[in-house]
Amino acid sequence: MDDWNIDRRSFLAATAAALTAWPPHAAAAQSVTTPPHDSSFDPWIEVRADHLLHNASEVARFADGRPILAVIKNNAYGLGLLPVARTLAQSKAVRGLAVVKLHEALTLREAGVTAPILMMGPFDTRDVADMHTRDIMPMVYTPIGDVLARAAQGAGRPITVHVKIDTGLGRVGVPHREAADLVRGLASQQGVTIGGIMMTFTEDAPFDQEQLRRFEALAADLTRAGVKIGARHAASSYTLFQHDNALLDMVRPGMVLYGIYPEARFRAMKRLELRPALAFRTRVLYVKKLAAGDSAGYDRAYIAKRDTWIATLPVGHADGWPRVAAKGAKVRIGTRQYPVIASVSASHTIVEIGADRTVQVGNIATLFDWEDGSRPEDVAAACGASVYDLTMHLGGHLSRHTV
Numbered sequence: 001m002d003d004w005n006i007d008r009r010s011f012l013a014a015t016a017a018a019l020t021a022w023p024p025h026a027a028a029a030q031s032v033t034t035p036p037h038d039s040s041f042d043p044w045i046e047v048r049a050d051h052l053l054h055n056a057s058e059v060a061r062f063a064d065g066r067p068i069l070a071v072i073k074n075n076a077y078g079l080g081l082l083p084v085a086r087t088l089a090q091s092k093a094v095r096g097l098a099v100v101k102l103h104e105a106l107t108l109r110e111a112g113v114t115a116p117i118l119m120m121g122p123f124d125t126r127d128v129a130d131m132h133t134r135d136i137m138p139m140v141y142t143p144i145g146d147v148l149a150r151a152a153q154g155a156g157r158p159i160t161v162h163v164k165i166d167t168g169l170g171r172v173g174v175p176h177r178e179a180a181d182l183v184r185g186l187a188s189q190q191g192v193t194i195g196g197i198m199m200t201f202t203e204d205a206p207f208d209q210e211q212l213r214r215f216e217a218l219a220a221d222l223t224r225a226g227v228k229i230g231a232r233h234a235a236s237s238y239t240l241f242q243h244d245n246a247l248l249d250m251v252r253p254g255m256v257l258y259g260i261y262p263e264a265r266f267r268a269m270k271r272l273e274l275r276p277a278l279a280f281r282t283r284v285l286y287v288k289k290l291a292a293g294d295s296a297g298y299d300r301a302y303i304a305k306r307d308t309w310i311a312t313l314p315v316g317h318a319d320g321w322p323r324v325a326a327k328g329a330k331v332r333i334g335t336r337q338y339p340v341i342a343s344v345s346a347s348h349t350i351v352e353i354g355a356d357r358t359v360q361v362g363n364i365a366t367l368f369d370w371e372d373g374s375r376p377e378d379v380a381a382a383c384g385a386s387v388y389d390l391t392m393h394l395g396g397h398l399s400r401h402t403v
């Protein structure tokens, strides 16, 4: 049993060490000064630290100074876990960081990030002691009070958890009707502190309000019974635009911190002035002229109506550039926008240049960035994608530069 424990611990340490070294460009991603490759045609991501900090301040301003639990799950929505964590941790508005994979929480700690971390994803109860040693707070919703109490005792200090309440999303979380008993049970354990109770909205606006009533009734019951429930939190990015009465004690956004409006209608509301914190760029690989009637793409998805120049970009759906980009997205090269044509394949995208050869091999092509017309929201709207699909699928292999 002891041996097994040691193995498990060394496994966790090895996993964290291996992950810290991945992706291979992690070192470049952490550098603040590395400019985009001058020689590589491979697509890359630029991350604007100033925009991340601006967006965090904007959210704090809008939320009347409520602290932010910054959601940086899934490689910080594609921007890169460590540079984003290090930047956001500098913001006075940010109280902690939230992830949904244990390996991300471990990577943050191995890299020396000291901010509070809430791990909202799955974990094995055998890992609780290791998480606690590293100050990684678990999100819990099952009766594991004895496991938590043992971890607290083992470390000689209390363990803090946040309890997830299911008020209608049906995903994870203790059903709201059973939640009072569970929270009371957890809170009664020696060395266990409830740092917060939390929920997620279905984003069905009228039903959201019913969910909020359930959540607030539970919080009131527990408080009346003398149970310390910590911070109540529910607000994702959507909530900031939709439900002013759901900001509670702490807000828990992801997408808006990256400067992206989750839905087009939210941008028009002018509640938050968000600045996209990432750019996705590549270089023109090849330029050629098609004669009228020539085709491009698998299945001859594009047929030239007249003689035209086209350019091939070395980026495709394997990098996270969605296939639907071929349904209306435009790519900026120089100061002009060029439509994506044919189909997006694993590693190639083709754009139509027109009658004049206005682009050259090696020119930088911007798939999206922070300029009006090229924002992720603009690209998403042009081709019917979701902004979540544009960032969250960006390949872990892409090099990332903080600018």
Ligand SMILES: *Cc1c(COP(=O)(O)O)cnc(C)c1O
Pocket (backbone or CB within 6 Å): 071, 073, 100, 120, 200, 235, 236, 237, 238, 252, 253, 254, 255, 256, 262
């Ligand atoms: C992803 C996530 C968020 C943040 O969502 P956004 O729409 O990006 O703001 C908040 N809470 C939980 C539990 C999440 O999984």
